[in-house]
Amino acid sequence: MVVNQNQNTHVLMVSAALQGHLNPLLKFATCLISKGILVTIATTELGRHRMLKHAAVAANPSIKLEFFSDGLDVEFDRESNYDHWLETLRTKGRENFSNLTTELSQHTKFSCLILHQFVPWFIPVAKEHNIPCAVLWIQPCALYSIYYRFFNKLNDFSILQNPNQPLELPGHPLMELQDLPSFILPNIHLCFQKLLSEFFTYLLDVKWVLGTSFEELEEEVLEVMAGDGVRPMITTVGPLVSGFLLGKKEESGVSVDMWKADESCLKWLDGKELGSVVYVSFGSIIVLGQQQVENIAMGLLKSGKAFLWVFKRTAGSAVELPTGFLDAVGERGLVVNWCSQEQVLKHKAVGCFLTHCGWNSTLETVVTGVPVIAFPEWTDQPTNAKLLTDVFKMGVRLRKRDDGIVSSEEVERCIREITEGPAAEAMAKRAAELKEAAKKAVENGGSSHRHLEKFVSDIVG
Incomplete structure (x- = not known):
């Protein structure tokens, strides 16, 4: 049910134009819209190019799309040049997003900036513009736990030097090297390891970390993190999927599929x-x-x-x-x-x-x-x-x-x-x-429903 008094609350979301990064933000935007909150999503010019190419943008009066340059031409091959792309996004992209935020803030007061862990350089932009910041963690809570422990040096990760020694972490199953996220492995994906290291440095300026998972799916690791005093603690608001998969009436949102689906x-x-x-x-x-x-x-x-x-x-x-x-x-x-993967999996x-x-x-x-x-x-x-x-x-x-x-x-x-x-x-x-x-978690009184209500109350308040 749309809460009309929330219509003065407006949030700004930001992501690079990667399908797997934009999708969870869009799903969360739909949740917020259902609570009467207005949403602006900012992404890079590559997103505009791909969306318009496939005519995949659906209009919704409660959501707006804005675009900024990541500092590179649309034709630049980002997937083969991650290092250069991420560095340019970190510098030019951050500057351009900050300028866009200044421009948008002239006529809109944002109650929250919501981003994910792969654009950590935009967290300081929230601070510069005096906007409270939330992270939508777009991986399992288990990954938040592993990265939090690794980058804060809280546990023994000698498995990285001695692959035959399994990794024991509280709240996790015993893990072998093949089970670890590749971004903590030595000598590979170093640009992403640097990115995540920066993210955990910037976490001090983040007010909320919201997980796309749900409590009942990752109960043990969430309990252990809470008991260990992890701050900011991750709070689940998922599963963030289309409403029809959960038996709900689909709210009209916005589609940004960057490839044309074969129906x-x-x-x-x-x-x-x-x-x-x-x-x-x-x-x-x-x-x-x-x-x-x-x-x-x-x-x-x-x-x-x-x-x-x-x-x-x-x-x-x-x-x-x-x-x-x-x-x-x-x-x-x-x-x-x-x-259309959701339609296929539901079949x-x-x-x-x-x-x-x-x-x-x-x-x-x-x-x-x-x-x-x-x-x-x-x-x-x-x-x-x-x-x-x-x-x-x-x-x-x-x-x-x-x-x-x-x-x-x-x-x-x-x-x-x-x-x-x-x-x-x-x-x-x-x-x-x-x-x-999963269905029970998002129903009235369910774990994710309660957490979402609390977040909405915080940003509207």
């Missing part, structure tokens, strides 16, 4: 039996090599199961499906460039999800009660895979060879294990239980 797959799914389809997608960033694509294709083919595969073709990539693959699978398989025909374990995808599969085959690559994905298999207990994990490649036999093995193996029924039952817990 034909939903009609294709209509013709498949209940729970018979393996859905395969690795998100908007990961690009697999030729050998890995061929192994996945052969594993799917040999499994005998129906499948829907989102195979995103990117400019300049020479990676292709194996010759004759589509002819061999016929009507049993469908390959598309992009799809009755989908029985399991072969996923990279990005957190947005993880929340969506939890909320729809779809068991997973975990294929993590980097950032939080290895830890998310560990959560899905060992904490949430609703999935299996693909084992890589020494060369980092997953064999076709391993793909086939995991498909069979999740669909017909001895533990398949238990995993499906657990997935169904978490689906119900």
Whole structure:
């Protein structure tokens, strides 16, 4: 229900134009709009370019989109030059966002600036403009715990020097090197490690840390953090997914899909039996090599199961499906460039999800009660895979060879294990239980509903 007296409350959100970073902000914006709060979302010019290209922006009188330059041309290849892009965003982007905030503040009084952990340099902008700052933590609470302990040097992380020694952290399962977020590993992704280190330095100026997860999903790690006096403590307001997945009437929000979805797959799914389809997608960033694509294709083919595969073709990539693959699978398989993932996961025909374990995808599969085959690559994905298999207990994990490649036999093995193996029924039952817990968390009186009400009360007050 919209609370009319909140209409004078206006929040500003900011993110770089990455699909997986914008999506949770947009979901949270929809929650705030439902409480009568006005929202402005600022993102980089690349977002404007991609959104307009696909005509994917839906108007809503309670939400406005604003754009600022990250200091680079739209054509610049950010995904291959993270170091340079992040440094430019940190300097030029920060300056341009601050100027935009000055301009917007001439006619709008913002009650809060909401950002996520991957743009920490905008936290001081909130302080400069005297706007209270909130972080929407767009990974699991478990990652907040791991990073908080690592960057504040609170625990022994000697596993990074001695990979054979497992990592023991309060509130977490015993972890091996393959379970850790890649951004704390030595000598790789150093630009992101620097970024997160800065984030935890700036945390002193953050009033709220809001998690996209929900209490019942990560109960143990949240209890331990609270008991250890972690400050600021993370408060869950999720799962942040589209309302229709939670049985709610969908509020009109804003769509910023940066790729055009192929809607034909939903009609294709209509013709498949209940729970018979393996859905395969690795998100908007990961690009697999030729050998890995061929192994996945052969594993799917040999499994005998129906499948829907989102195979995103990117400019300049020479990676292709194996010759004759589509002819061999016929009507049993469908390959598309992009799809409406939430609609697909909600479809009755989908029985399991072969996923990279990005957190947005993880929340969506939890909320729809779809068991997973975990294929993590980097950032939080290895830890998310560990959560899905060992904490949430609703999935299996693909084992890589020494060369980092997953064999076709391993793909086939995991498909069979999740669909017909001895533990398949238990995993499906657990997935169904978490689906119900997610719905209860956002209902009136649920854990996330209470936390959201408290946050709204704080910023309106």
